[in-house]
Amino acid sequence: xxxxxxxxxxxxxxxxxxxxxxxxxxxxxxxxxxxxxxxxxxxxxxxxxxxxxxxxxxxxxxxxxxxxxxxxxxxxxxxxxxxxxxxxxxxxxxxxxxxxxxxxxxxxxxxxxxxxxxxxxxxxxxxxxxxxxxxxxxxxxxxxxxxxxxxxxxxxxxxxxxxxxxxxxxxxxxxxxxxxxxxxxxxxxxxxxxxxxxxxxxxxxxxxxxxxxxxxxxxxxxxxxxxxxxxxxxxxxxxxxxxxxxxxxxxxxxxxxxxxxxxxxxxxxxxxxxxxxxxxxxxxxxxxxxxxxxxxxxxxxxxxxxxxxxxxxxxxxxxxxxxxxxxxxxxxxxxxxxxxxxxxxxxxxxxxxxxxxxxxxxxxxxxxxxxxxxxxxxxxxxxxxxxxxxxxxxxxxxxxxxxxxxxxxxxxxxxxxxxxxxxxxxxxxxxxxxxxxxxxxxxxxxxxxxxxxxxxxxxxxxxxxxxxxxxxxxxxxxxxxxxxxxx
Amino acid sequence: xxxxxxxxxxxxxxxxxxxxxxxxxxxxxxxxxxxxxxxxxxxxxxxxxxxxxxxxxxxxxxxxxxxxxxxxxxxxxxxxxxxxxxxxxxxxxxxxxxxx
Numbered sequence: 001x002x003x004x005x006x007x008x009x010x011x012x013x014x015x016x017x018x019x020x021x022x023x024x025x026x027x028x029x030x031x032x033x034x035x036x037x038x039x040x041x042x043x044x045x046x047x048x049x050x051x052x053x054x055x056x057x058x059x060x061x062x063x064x065x066x067x068x069x070x071x072x073x074x075x076x077x078x079x080x081x082x083x084x085x086x087x088x089x090x091x092x093x094x095x096x097x098x099x100x101x102x103x104x105x106x107x108x109x110x111x112x113x114x115x116x117x118x119x120x121x122x123x124x125x126x127x128x129x130x131x132x133x134x135x136x137x138x139x140x141x142x143x144x145x146x147x148x149x150x151x152x153x154x155x156x157x158x159x160x161x162x163x164x165x166x167x168x169x170x171x172x173x174x175x176x177x178x179x180x181x182x183x184x185x186x187x188x189x190x191x192x193x194x195x196x197x198x199x200x201x202x203x204x205x206x207x208x209x210x211x212x213x214x215x216x217x218x219x220x221x222x223x224x225x226x227x228x229x230x231x232x233x234x235x236x237x238x239x240x241x242x243x244x245x246x247x248x249x250x251x252x253x254x255x256x257x258x259x260x261x262x263x264x265x266x267x268x269x270x271x272x273x274x275x276x277x278x279x280x281x282x283x284x285x286x287x288x289x290x291x292x293x294x295x296x297x298x299x300x301x302x303x304x305x306x307x308x309x310x311x312x313x314x315x316x317x318x319x320x321x322x323x324x325x326x327x328x329x330x331x332x333x334x335x336x337x338x339x340x341x342x343x344x345x346x347x348x349x350x351x352x353x354x355x356x357x358x359x360x361x362x363x364x365x366x367x368x369x370x371x372x373x374x375x376x377x378x379x380x381x382x383x384x385x386x387x388x389x390x391x392x393x394x395x396x397x398x399x400x401x402x403x404x405x406x407x408x409x410x411x412x413x414x415x416x417x418x419x420x421x422x423x424x425x426x427x428x429x430x431x432x433x434x435x436x437x438x439x440x441x442x443x444x445x446x447x448x449x450x451x452x453x454x455x456x457x458x459x460x461x462x463x464x465x466x467x468x469x470x471x472x473x474x475x476x477x478x479x480x481x482x483x484x485x486x487x
Numbered sequence: 488x489x490x491x492x493x494x495x496x497x498x499x500x501x502x503x504x505x506x507x508x509x510x511x512x513x514x515x516x517x518x519x520x521x522x523x524x525x526x527x528x529x530x531x532x533x534x535x536x537x538x539x540x541x542x543x544x545x546x547x548x549x550x551x552x553x554x555x556x557x558x559x560x561x562x563x564x565x566x567x568x569x570x571x572x573x574x575x576x577x578x579x580x581x582x583x584x585x586x587x
Contacts (some may be wrong), residue, residue, distance in 0.1 A: 076529075129544075129547070129548055129551055130550065132548075132552075132555070133551060133555065134557045136558070136559065138518050140558055140559060140562050142564070143562055143566065144562060144566075147566055150569050151573065152573075153573050153574070153584050154584055154585060156566075156569055156570045156573050156574075157570070157584055157585065159566045159569070159570075160515065160567065160570050160582060161564055161582070162521070163562070163563050164509075164515070164518055164519065166557055167519075167522045167563070168506075168509055168525075169504075171505070171506075171522060171525035171526055171529060174526065174527070174529045174552060175502060175528070175529050175532065177548070178529050178532040178533050178536065178545075178548075179532070181533065181536055181537075181544065181545055181548070182532070182535075182536035182539075182540075184540075185542050185544075186544065187539045187548065232584045233585075236585075238585055280501060304585075317580050344535055369498055457501050
């Protein structure tokens with residue numbers, strides 16, 4: 001019988017702070033007068049910053065908590081900080097948007113905090129029960145967020161599709177867990193690895209393969225990799241744009257963290273599952289990159305275009321996961337960070353530029369933007385160039401490290417396919433840039449100048465993009481030297 | 488005592504029925520019920536393994552799955568109600584305002 005001590009609670013301090021502030025926001029919501037709900041946004045921002053400080057503090061208390069169901073290591077601390085950064089940028093980018101579209105209720109902020117708490121539990125957990133609960137906390141909150149514009153058809157649809165396919169995926173993930181439990185008698189990832197590695201003969205390989213495939217399918221839905229990406233364009237297009245900023249980064253980062261812990265950390269060490277995992281990842285990576293990039297070429301809606309682009313990026317990240325090992329893992333972590341900066345920035349800026357009720361989201365609506373709003377056009381250009389992977393932006397080094405890891409793992413074919421794909425992707429990113437700078441402005445572009453909080457969020461992501469684009473080695477060497485026992 | 492393989496076979500059949508129903512059925516509520524069927528197939532597998540091993544973890548897991556499924560149902564049905572209010576229809580094929 002293990003007892004629960006204060007050390008256990010210290011090691012989940014960021015999650016506790018987030019949950020506490022989420023409850024606080026919910027309690028303050030009824031007593032906050034209408035039209036003043038932005039205050040709750042700032043309360044949430046304080047909560048996220050405090051949680052960030054807590055996460056920095058718990059880095060000094062490494063170890064496991066709650067009977068080895070939470071592991072507080074460098075890996076989880078980095079990912080928690082990343083999730084908090086995404087939450088912070090989303091909150092700052094949402095406040096003016098919510099007021100403009102008259103959906104400024106306090107629940108929005110509370111749901112973002114809860115989704116982030118769930119994601120933090122996911123990335124820190126070494127126990128499949130805990131992974132499942134974190135996944136559901138984060139998923140259920142984001143189902144509501146996707147449908148936050150209750151009266152709007154597209155937002156509704158986005159929410160329904162996300163909910164149905166998300167729950168469908170969860171069922172697969174759970175069934176995989178059930179078989180792993182049947183094979184090993186435990187749901188703890190470390191014990192699973194030891195059991196399978198030490199007595200490989202005890203596990204029936206076919207059942208093990210089935211379990212791995214089921215869990216992979218479940219997670220592949222969550223990170224939207226082919227052939228399980230069908231829901232992504234509709235959900236990302238229909239959801240309110242700041243919510244899409246969050247959806248396309250935070251749950252994805254958390255699910256990739258679980259994928260790496262599971263497939264590289266636990267089952268990757270099992271000899272009989274190795275080739276299966278390799279080919280699953282390899283095929284899925286190729287399909288995801290090709291489908292995402294080819295479909296993005298034909299899109300006329302900017303949100304949909306960015307949705308397909310995020311599918312393609314999931315493919316590049318999978319290349320890093322396929323490479324595996326310490327180098328592959330650190331390149332994946334670096335990519336998740338860089339991708340979060342540029343994608344959140346792009347979506348919250350598009351949310352502002354789309355105007356009231358997001359009426360202007362077509363590429364055509366951005367024609368001639370540079371003449372009207374040179375500053376915003378320049379920011380959006382930087383985001384696009386970074387997503388395309390131009391040098392001196394973080395997008396370049398993110399891709400470079402992933403491809404280098406793949407080359408070192410002797411995945412030449414995969415690297416070549418990935419390189420060709422990233423060349424193709426330049427076309428559709430530049431199409432938006434060309435429209436902004438070359439076209440004649442047909443429509444009056446934007447009514448208001450940029451709100452201060454949104455401007456701050458965009459500035460933070462731009463600074464991040466250029467800083468990591470010019471000095472990437474510091475973060476990468478930190479990520480390479482994370483002390484994780486399971487690699 | 489019923490052999491493990493029988494219970495697992497039942498669980499696989501239920502899960503497959505649920506997954507097939509999810510793809511074939513055209514009513515949002517029915518699709519949602521198919522997901523619940525899949526979750527119950529998972530629960531059955533957990534219970535069967537838990538009894539065979541023997542270990543209590545599987546039964547604990549089932550409690551968590553039930554609780555989470557209830558929370559998911561609450562949110563899911565609310566989303567479906569919102570959809571119905573906007574559309575006056577629960578047919579999946581009508582949910583198509585976004586096309587490529």
